[in-house]
Amino acid sequence: MSPRKTTSQELTREIILEKARTQFVEKGFQQISMRSIAKQLGCSHGAIYYHFKNKAELFYTIVEDDFSKLNNRLEETIQGSEDDSTKLYNILIRFIEFGLNHQSQYEIMFMVRNTEVDSLSQVAANHSYQMFAQTVQSLSKKKLEIIDVWSAFLALHGFVSHYRGYVDNFDEVKLAAKSHVNFIIKGLNG
Amino acid sequence: MSPRKTTSQELTREIILEKARTQFVEKGFQQISMRSIAKQLGCSHGAIYYHFKNKAELFYTIVEDDFSKLNNRLEETIQGSEDDSTKLYNILIRFIEFGLNHQSQYEIMFMVRNTEVDSLSQVAANHSYQMFAQTVQSLSKKKLEIIDVWSAFLALHGFVSHYRGYVDNFDEVKLAAKSHVNFIIKGLNG
DNA sequence: TTTATAATTGACCACTGGTCAATTTTAGTT
DNA sequence: AACTAAAATTGACCAGTGGTCAATTATAAA
Secondary structure, X not given: OOOOOOOOOOOOHHHHHHHHHHHHHHHOOOOOOHHHHXXXXXXXXXXXXXXXXXXXXXXXXXXXXXXXXXXXXXXXXXXXOOOHHHHHHXXXXXXXXXXXXXXXXXXXXXXXXXXXXXXXXXXXXXXXXXXXXXXXXXXXXXXXXXXXXXXXXXXXXXXXXXXXXXXXXHHHHHHHHHXXXXXXXXXXXX | OOOOOOOOOOOOHHHHHHHHHHHHHHHOOOOOOHHXXXXXXXXXXXXXXXXXXXXXXXXXXXXXXXXXXXXXXXXXXXXXXXXXXXXXXXXXXXXXXXXXXXXXXXXXXXXXXXXXXXXXXHHHHHHHHHHHHHHHHHHOOOOOXXXXXXXXXXXXXXXXXXXXXXXXXXXXXXXXXXXXXXXXXXHHHX
């Protein structure tokens, strides 16, 4: 057994998250192994399990942070000074923007099934949706059916789900996103 | 080395597909291993590789079959005797219905990334989309922008993507599906 | 019966997520 | 400075994965 590394820098939860995030964002949940993270950290993969229960929990911790950022952005939009229809448009665009600029996070939050993250991510995803729904409802010209708000959300989700993996970031499909958002607004107002 | 099994039934491509399909549909692409299929077939996992290049190709062969069924259903709908707006409605509903009743297939076709299936499934998915787009366009009251047809598709995709894994089949979300389709039609007509 | 080829096997490879006894490091106490 | 208890880390190990391939066996044709 080789001697323990001199801890030039202690292995903390935060440092693990930092390195994990880099790889995670680059290649996605599935492609990154605990061993590859350990390698970059210069520790054994076992050590990570001392700080995180499992791979799912590790990545969920990252995801959680980013989603609270999304919620903050939605909040900011409501507080802004634009008129309601502009705000509505912005909310929808920003949701897509977030989804495509944080693809790995979006994936875990709204797409990954069958892992232990599930119960956690469902709560968080639900929270994000509630925020979204409330915002959309309050900004719409006419009183919306809740089911229509849900449809709008699913339509946004479809956009993100599709382009995730094909493009690297929101800017590459900005135009298509704008058009899609207008389509959704037509559905809401129709 | 044990002697070769007496071939009460020869191991054919078709028999492999049959057994693989069962497991595949039940648990999805990721959850099923080549060894578990081999076990059910009563052969070694190596034998399967004699008939199929890899796991991706095996599952893609299954998926391909089912998607040609979808295309046939779309075709039938166009040929039917209903009026155009009913047809349009049916096309949209049937796409969702297919997606939720063939979740594993839908997953490979429209959702799985980063495998060797990719190039294959993209061609097939594109073919399915072309069929969809052409149909929607021909059935719509007014002349549609192609980008709006694309938005309609993405909106459908969002519905299927979301409910996949949460429900077992289309019937469980029939009502929500109908409402979503109406939302999409509003977007197309708006 | 011989022979060529088709089909099958299973050991093997490099990997995965996860566990855990053994060890080392660290900090507090005497 | 020495002792000790707790915290942190290691790496062998497990059961599993997709995939390869030399060796073997089955089969059908000559």
